[in-house]
Amino acid sequence: MRVYEALAGTHTPHSGGGRYVRFTVAVKAPDGGPAGISTRKLVREPDGTLVADHELQRLLPEHRGNGFGSAWGHHMETLYRDSGFDRVELFAADDDGGYMWASAGYDFNSEWSATAILDELADELTRLEHARDTWPGPPDDPMLQQIIDDIAAARALLADAAAGYGQPGFPSAYRISQAGRRPGMKYRRDEWLGSRVMAGSEWEGVLKL
Amino acid sequence: MSTDEQRRALSRLVFQWRTAHPDGPDDPGDDPEFLRQARILQGLDPETGARLTP
Incomplete structure (x- = not known):
């Protein structure tokens, strides 16, 4: 896994305000080839509430179902909990996402x-x-x-x-x-x-x- | 238990299960014991998932 993009910014008042850091990591397969991509945005809302936005996660089909998604998600969730985050938000989609995020405890937002x-x-x-x-x-x-x-x-x-x-x-x-x-x-x-x-x-x- | 409290309780249960089963399946519900505990937490029949409380 390699971070290849990171930036900080400020939400417009229309978007709720607050500041954020967004980073994207490239996921590599055991042989070093590309396996997918993952983008996270960490937001501090104007009242101080910390929110993680899982903006994007795509794994190539041949690398799905091998445990990366759950391991990466758990790793990040550990950091969120240790840092006092209130919640994680995402858009559930793709073949598995609609079911898997619900099974992982995500609820309708x-x-x-x-x-x-x-x-x-x-x-x-x-x-x-x-x-x-x-x-x-x-x-x-x-x-x-x-x-x-x-x-x-x-x-x-x-x-x-x-x-x-x-x-x-x-x-x-x-x-x-x-x-x-x-x-x-x-x-x-x-x-x-x-x-x-x-x-x-x-x-x-x-x-x- | 409010909706938010129930949501947090379920997410903690999933988190604790994942911590205890780092090499477990992607879907924690593949573990019958987890499925039972999650359903009980939500006031559901642990075997069928039907609502128990009126």
């Missing part, structure tokens, strides 16, 4: 983000109900029971979402991401209601430290 995921959950509920109603197998088929369980889980989440974004009981991104998951299931090997809904999604996330 805007109402539109939660709404986008709940809309996808409602679409998934429609697909599940269609699958249930047209199921070609016997009624005691375990796969049909899984669909029925997922329908109940999706309905419960959507009912709780009626509380309104930011209100107690509103489903967290973590809760949605793990809905329908049985202990022992593994991401990338298995799929469940929450992983289907969150994988490939895009949303603004926040990790409260």
Whole structure:
């Protein structure tokens, strides 16, 4: 890993004010070749609150799933916690990001983000109900029971979402991401209601430290 | 527990798990014990993830 760009600046009042340091690191593979890039912005808001903005992280596909993202994220989070940071913010996207950041404890940082995921959950509920109603197998088929369980889980989440974004009981991104998951299931090997809904999604996330 | 307190409690749980499992899977939920603890923390059934409290 090598830092190849770092700069300091001041946010405009329209952007909330405060000062920041932004740096970008190049991630290298064990053979020294390029593996990806990561940009972080560390912000001191006008009231002194410290916020880390994970602006960008891209790993080449062949280097994903090998633990770099979680190790790098944990390394930085240790520094944030030791330095009194309040939170980390990011935009969850890409193939894995929509699910993985939720599974790592990030929650929705805007109402539109939660709404986008709940809309996808409602679409998934429609697909599940269609699958249930047209199921070609016997009624005691375990796969049909899984669909029925997922329908109940999706309905419960959507009912709780009626509380309104930011209100107690509103489903967290973590809760949605793990809905329908049985202990022992593994991401990338298995799929469940929450992983289907969150994988490939895009949303603004926040990790409260 | 407020929403913010619940968010911080979950992030601490993930952080502590990652500290204890530096070579663990990317997804902490791959560890069944972590999944159970995280669900309990959120007031959910540890096996199914269904909400327990009204």
